[in-house]
Amino acid sequence: MKEAEIRRLLAANLLCVFSVVLTAVVPAFFWDGFTVLGTHLTWLCVCSVCVGTLNIILHLVVKPNLTPKRSSFAQKISRFLKCCIYFFISCILFHVITVLYGAPLIESVTETFLFAVLLSTFTTLQCLCMLGPNIQVWIRVFSKNG
Incomplete structure (x- = not known):
């Protein structure tokens, strides 16, 4: 792997970790009584959506698997x-x-x-x-x- 690819992969993984930390902290500002343990179903949903959205956005920005042929x-x-x-x-x-x-x-x-x-x-x-x-x-x- 090239050094630039390793840096991009590290940055992507750090962004994923940062998004998990944010999903544990940010909802408490908008929702009274939010705790990770008390409202764990909501936290699981929020965390999955945030990490999934981040992965898709990173995929669209980085475009790791460019194919030489055009697809319809x-x-x-x-x-x-x-x-x-x-x-x-x-x-x-x-x-x-x-x-x-x-x-x-x-x-x-x-x-x-x-x-x-x-x-x-x-x-x-x-x-x-x-x-x-x-x-x-x-x-x-x-x-x-x-």
Whole structure:
């Protein structure tokens, strides 16, 4: 990796950390009685939306995967819909994994699913922004011999 790419990656990750800290501090100024523990469902939603929005904005600004060929509007819509489907599948998978590790299935389904969305936002969304919805690229990046 080039030094400039490492700096951009570091800056992007620092912005993500900064956005998480802001989601714990800023809502308290606008909402009476807001605490991360007391209103944890709202905080999970706000944190997921802020980090997801930041990742998408960084992807649009940095444009890491420029393709040499031009794509049509229909291909862009198809790619976007695939990314949405993959993100939803990752939310379901994280939800199942969280339940298998002992999270309550029936009593706290909202909390568990919002936690899964937060995990997907931090992991899958960044990979979707960088790699796109191409399964072969994902396998090549995340496999042992890739």
